Amino acid sequence: MKVLLTRPLGRNQAMEEQLSRRDVAYLVTPLLAIIDTNESITNAVLDQTDNLLFISTNAVDFAAKKLHNNFPSYCRYFAVGQATADSLAQYNIHAVSSPEDSQDSEGLLSLPQLQHVEKQSFIIVRGLGGRETLAEQLQLRGANVSYWQVYQRALPKLDGKEITQHWKSFGIDTIVITSGETLSNLIELVPKELFAWLRACHIIVPSNRVELQAKAMGLSHITNANGANTQAILTSLAL
Template sequence: MKVLLTRPKGSNELMLRALNDKSIEAIETPLMEIKPALPCQSVVLQLPQADKIIFISQHAVHQFRSLFKVLPDRCQIFAVGQRTRQALQKMDIRSVSVATQRQDSEGLLMLEQLKSVEGEAIIIVRGQGGREKLASALTERGADVHYCEVYQRVLPKLHQSDISKYWQQQGVDTILITSGEMLLNLLKLVESKQQAWIKRCNILVPSDRVLKIALNEGFTRVFNAEGASQSAMLSTIDKIIDTLKE
């Protein structure tokens, strides 16, 4: 097995180390680049009055911290997953509610603290664009929801023919994907000559939603890790290895 790691630069080191500990070869090609973005000024003015602030990713935490040094004392803080929670803890924010059953919008919506939110002001800190599921559901529950978009996601500058040929030459057979956007970026970088090869690779995805995208795009070996965390991805890799032994 040879694994391709695709998270943004600086986010793959722990997984590389964990795979090395298992004697699994891996290479890194970030399929997404994170760049700062200035949030809407009207939302910035609303931050001190927020009842709840939800951070969608560790990148949201890092970019938010570069713009705002402190959070309102009175508000409740939420994180979509453990990596986001850990990033908040590095800001000395210890009281963070996190999705446990699922590390995504659906998981957050299961939390008791987000079920009765009528009349509350909620700020979602995220990148530009993305899913509307969380905001729509909270709005239906009666909350006043606004986005604080602190970063943008762009496709890194990679030469299409060179990079896809390099992956194949390196013997990549397993690819870790943590978002639908990242999966689509992967396809943009694969030349027609490598399409048949890439779609035979093991594709690890974090959710049913991304699983459906992968299947619709013609991938034949798609595995739902049911989370984007390192532990979820590693567990799924172990299961793939077990099936190869059978």
């Protein structure tokens, strides 16, 4: 097994360390660039918020920078996925996270704590754009929802044919994907004449939604890790 790690720059160290310990060969090619936005938030807005809901580890880290690590202590915290909850824990914040078998928005929405939210206020902390499922469902349940978009995503500048040939020559047969955007960027990069190679690769995805997305894009050798954290990925790799 030779593994391709695709998280944004600076996000692959934990997996690199674990793969090295197990003598598993790997390459790192970030398929998503994460950059700051100019969107800030006032203390007055935070003071009126009952719940902060974080979509990703990037949402946590960029919010922390903007808040100078001073997270509000008087609201409830929710996290999409254990990896996001773990990131909040680094700032001494306990967040309720998605169930272990559904580490996505749908899993979070299934939590008992989010069934009766009439007149509660939520700020969803996320990247620019993205899915509207959480906001729509919470609003249907009577909540007041707004966004704080603290980062934006971009496709790194890569030569698709050149980088795919590099992966193929190295012998990559397993690709770790941790978001739908990363999967879309992978599909966009790989030229048609090399798509058969990609289809033969074992694709690790973090959720049911991304699994369905991968199947819709023509991939079939897929394992759903049910999470984007290191342990979930290692388990899906049988390591």
